Amino acid sequence: MNEQPKIGVFKYSCCAGCEFQLIYFQKHVIDMFEKTQITYCRMLQSGGHPEGPFDVALIEGAITEQWQADQLNRVRAVSRYLIPIGSCAVCGGVPAIKNTTEEQEIEKRVYTDTSLVHSMKTGAINDYVKIDGAVKGCPMGVRDLSELVISLLLDKRPEFVNCSVCVECKLAANICVLVAYNEPCMGPVTNAGCGALCPGHHRACYGCWGPMEDANAWALAGQFRLMGLTNDDIHRKFTEFGQPTTQWKAGQIK
Amino acid sequence: MSEAYLLSRKRLPDWIKSLAEIYTVLGPVPLRRGQTVFEPIASADLLNPNYCSTMLSPRLFIYPGCQKLFTVNRSTGQYVTADPRTQRPQLIFAIHPCDMHAISVLDRTFLAKYEDYYYRKRRDDTVTIVLNCNKACDSGFCDSMGTGPFLRLKQGFDVALTAREKDFIAEPASENGERLIGGRDFFERATAADLGEKEEIEQRAKRSFTKHLDTDGLPQLLMRHLDHTVYRRTADSRCLGCTNCTMVCPTCYCYNVQDRTGYDLMTTTRQRYWDSCQELHFAQVHGGNFRSSREARMRQFVTHKLATWVEQYGCFGCIGCGRCMTWCPTGIDLTEMAKEIQRDAAEK
Ligand code: SF4
Ligand code: SF4
Ligand code: SF4
Ligand code: SF4
Numbered sequence: 001m002n003e004q005p006k007i008g009v010f011k012y013s014c015c016a017g018c019e020f021q022l023i024y025f026q027k028h029v030i031d032m033f034e035k036t037q038i039t040y041c042r043m044l045q046s047g048g049h050p051e052g053p054f055d056v057a058l059i060e061g062a063i064t065e066q067w068q069a070d071q072l073n074r075v076r077a078v079s080r081y082l083i084p085i086g087s088c089a090v091c092g093g094v095p096a097i098k099n100t101t102e103e104q105e106i107e108k109r110v111y112t113d114t115s116l117v118h119s120m121k122t123g124a125i126n127d128y129v130k131i132d133g134a135v136k137g138c139p140m141g142v143r144d145l146s147e148l149v150i151s152l153l154l155d156k157r158p159e160f161v162n163c164s165v166c167v168e169c170k171l172a173a174n175i176c177v178l179v180a181y182n183e184p185c186m187g188p189v190t191n192a193g194c195g196a197l198c199p200g201h202h203r204a205c206y207g208c209w210g211p212m213e214d215a216n217a218w219a220l221a222g223q224f225r226l227m228g229l230t231n232d233d234i235h236r237k238f239t240e241f242g243q244p245t246t247q248w249k250a251g252q253i254k
Numbered sequence: 255m256s257e258a259y260l261l262s263r264k265r266l267p268d269w270i271k272s273l274a275e276i277y278t279v280l281g282p283v284p285l286r287r288g289q290t291v292f293e294p295i296a297s298a299d300l301l302n303p304n305y306c307s308t309m310l311s312p313r314l315f316i317y318p319g320c321q322k323l324f325t326v327n328r329s330t331g332q333y334v335t336a337d338p339r340t341q342r343p344q345l346i347f348a349i350h351p352c353d354m355h356a357i358s359v360l361d362r363t364f365l366a367k368y369e370d371y372y373y374r375k376r377r378d379d380t381v382t383i384v385l386n387c388n389k390a391c392d393s394g395f396c397d398s399m400g401t402g403p404f405l406r407l408k409q410g411f412d413v414a415l416t417a418r419e420k421d422f423i424a425e426p427a428s429e430n431g432e433r434l435i436g437g438r439d440f441f442e443r444a445t446a447a448d449l450g451e452k453e454e455i456e457q458r459a460k461r462s463f464t465k466h467l468d469t470d471g472l473p474q475l476l477m478r479h480l481d482h483t484v485y486r487r488t489a490d491s492r493c494l495g496c497t498n499c500t501m502v503c504p505t506c507y508c509y510n511v512q513d514r515t516g517y518d519l520m521t522t523t524r525q526r527y528w529d530s531c532q533e534l535h536f537a538q539v540h541g542g543n544f545r546s547s548r549e550a551r552m553r554q555f556v557t558h559k560l561a562t563w564v565e566q567y568g569c570f571g572c573i574g575c576g577r578c579m580t581w582c583p584t585g586i587d588l589t590e591m592a593k594e595i596q597r598d599a600a601e602k
Pocket of ligand 4: 492493494496497498499532578583584585
């Protein structure tokens, strides 16, 4: 690529942790800023060019309001690549837990005056527009972010991590907490990238990176039941981070 | 091999200590809540020679899960091969016969016509001291696979140990093995009576197996029934595609390579890491995925281990360690699948 690629960063419903990761916490912040041009990012600078065009638009957060969906469509139209970053954008993440409860009930629990709230069912970015890949994680993983930026600079197709957490867990030689200690680990249906962080600390994986492509949620839910979990427990496990996803639907039993 | 020796249990620490002076000794060490793991040990204090099995086999010391292969630099044109060797030569102590057989199975892949440089270096730098099993482990069926409970290899390892109440019978199988024993005053010569007792222990060990697999004609049978319903049923109702089975299997050799380029956009490092046919993208090639169904992937695992391996390498790809079923989150057991196919064929 001759010119520095132009990056736009858009934030919807989320904790902004991924944008923090992008701007402050990841290892290659300086390299990235030297080699790319961030033309729109509200956390970084006011103003900018939200109208684009962008070589890549990074989308953080889930869609919970109509204006977000409308803007997202406009961003899509002016971006060569559009990449959701982090679980909220990729699979609904934490903001999608609210989908498990009736909308007005959940609004009343949080706001005294709901007249200003125009919230809708939480959706992931690819429920609204075509995406060109995803940087998964909660917050987004640095390995995949680097892979994205470097691939953009080299004009090659990025290779994102796309296997189960169990793969990284075994490569890290952790004793499997599901098999050895009967912990209800979400690792077998969750996309890798975290390096099996929780199992590495003898904890069951929560599934915070969202589903892996070919997850067999039905089979894992069945195993959890054999391990003594109630249907409610299992439902919570499969809706904590990936409520809107098709891959985890079969685990969302009531 | 030539001679057999005796090492009293009391002198085991002396032997380990003297071995640790030359090698990084990797031995079975107890971990939390009943698990055992192979780790570097400096003395016999931590050693648990009565271990049953480990989650990962000692394969990983010769064929690590993740390994750097080379680095290239676009601007200088430089190509640097990564050095696969460990800082000191290593010695695997008390590796069980099935796992030793597994390494000899891997040798057929990595050291045959096309020699794998990285594997070769590590293999040559690794000394192996086998400990025969006096009792079947929980889900092992090595006896059926001809890989245990006592070692059946004649070469490719250095010493074989058999535990008795008060001592170990030690049989060197290589020059290196001779050296590890020779000149050490705590070894005594074993007698014919000692070796006779070894036979008895082996027979007793063979009788302790509860898990068996009839391998007679099994490869042909499996290849005749590739569309058996057991694959689909097991895959859909229980297989998570998580790859734990192949990750823990001591003979699985598949790897993927990955290139990572630095922000200078000039240096690229290639690494390889264990891959698995149970993973969706394993069979992704230009134009499609030839094993996109879980059923096809399950069939690949079972038939590779118990059928096509024989044609490929002249031995089974399964050494009967029982790891895949133990560490499968839903307990999928390839021997059960094979037996179902055998039962159905017998009924017809
Ligand atoms: S601990 Fe969890 S992530 Fe690790 S291998 Fe077991 S099931 Fe998979
Ligand atoms: S297939 Fe299973 S039982 Fe056979 S060697 Fe591999 S892990 Fe062990
Ligand atoms: S069983 Fe699968 S992972 Fe193992 S060697 Fe065969 S193809 Fe490779
Ligand atoms: S470990 Fe079990 S569930 Fe996971 S891929 Fe292997 S057979 Fe399937």
